[in-house]
Amino acid sequence: MESKFTEMYQKEPAEEKDGACEQVADMLDSVVDGEASADEQKFFNSHIEECVNCFESHQKQKLLKGLVSGHLKRVIVPASLVQTIKAKIQETI
Amino acid sequence: MSEQTGKQLSKEEKDARFEAELLPVLDPLYNFAYRLTLDEDDANDLVQETYLKAYRFFDYFEQGTNAKAWLFRILKNSFINEFRKKSKQPAKVDYSEVEGYYNTEDVEGDNGVATTTDMRSESVQDLIGDEVASALNTLPVDFRTVIILCDLEGFTYEEMAKILDIPIGTVRSRLHRARNSLKEKLEKYAKTMGYNS
Numbered sequence: 001m002e003s004k005f006t007e008m009y010q011k012e013p014a015e016e017k018d019g020a021c022e023q024v025a026d027m028l029d030s031v032v033d034g035e036a037s038a039d040e041q042k043f044f045n046s047h048i049e050e051c052v053n054c055f056e057s058h059q060k061q062k063l064l065k066g067l068v069s070g071h072l073k074r075v076i077v078p079a080s081l082v083q084t085i086k087a088k089i090q091e092t093i
Numbered sequence: 094m095s096e097q098t099g100k101q102l103s104k105e106e107k108d109a110r111f112e113a114e115l116l117p118v119l120d121p122l123y124n125f126a127y128r129l130t131l132d133e134d135d136a137n138d139l140v141q142e143t144y145l146k147a148y149r150f151f152d153y154f155e156q157g158t159n160a161k162a163w164l165f166r167i168l169k170n171s172f173i174n175e176f177r178k179k180s181k182q183p184a185k186v187d188y189s190e191v192e193g194y195y196n197t198e199d200v201e202g203d204n205g206v207a208t209t210t211d212m213r214s215e216s217v218q219d220l221i222g223d224e225v226a227s228a229l230n231t232l233p234v235d236f237r238t239v240i241i242l243c244d245l246e247g248f249t250y251e252e253m254a255k256i257l258d259i260p261i262g263t264v265r266s267r268l269h270r271a272r273n274s275l276k277e278k279l280e281k282y283a284k285t286m287g288y289n290s
């Protein structure tokens with residue numbers, strides 16, 4: 001995934017790839033997980049408005065999280081499990 | 094009732110609280126167990142053991158605190174102590190099958206646009222789910238665990254740190270490495286689905 005994007009946006013001026021981008025990259029997880037502080041979030045938002053690289057990275061990170069949260073199927077709990085648990089608990093007393 | 098009564102519950106009170114506060118976590122707990130063990134019977138055993146321990150140590154559970162996190166922590170510890178050694182190796186995933194499936198139309202036409210899959214259709218949703226599951230199952234169990242806790246169960250970093258008995262900094266770095274690894278596994282698949290262009 002990385003290489004394709006690097007190729008696409010290589011035309012970006014070199015000075016865009018500065019310390020801010022690195023900071024934003026480090027914040028990607030906490031941002032998509034809702035764990036960033038208000039200040040971090042503010043810095044992040046204003047940066048991705050101007051930086052297409054970081055904007056794309058953010059989109060990809062959201063997508064990845066969404067693949068797990070939105071598509072991973074939940075397994076069905078066996079119908080007998082609750083009764084088994086209750087029975088075992090009564091046995092052990 | 095004050096919280097102090099937690100230490101002298103009658104059996105009836107204890108059973109009632111156990112059912113009301115802990116049994117509702119059964120579904121996420123079973124899912125977590127399944128994602129750890131990758132085996133339904135093992136998941137079943139692990140969940141039973143977790144609830145037995147929870148019942149035995151119920152006096153240590155503070156009413157009104159996070160029952161889900163507490164149970165997940167017990168289950169994780171049981172898994173490490175007893176199940177990890179015998180849990181089955183994750184199956185190797187062969188991406189060529191999926192790749193072949195999605196590329197069949199390309200063989201004739203060479204028109205990438207026409208093969209754009211309708212992401213809303215139910216069968217495609219199923220395929221994505223299967224593919225995410227396969228990719229996830231190939232990850233080391235520590236990586237799988239943080240992704241499940243965070244993305245599927247929605248625990249905060251702080252809750253994850255408590256469940257896993259690791260510092261928050263370790264939660265962050267482990268999650269970061271886990272996601273990079275999952276990204277890599279899904280890379281090929283993402284390309285075939287047009288996510289990447």
Ligand SMILES: [Zn+2]
Nearest residue numbers: 021051053054
């Ligand atoms: Zn940037």
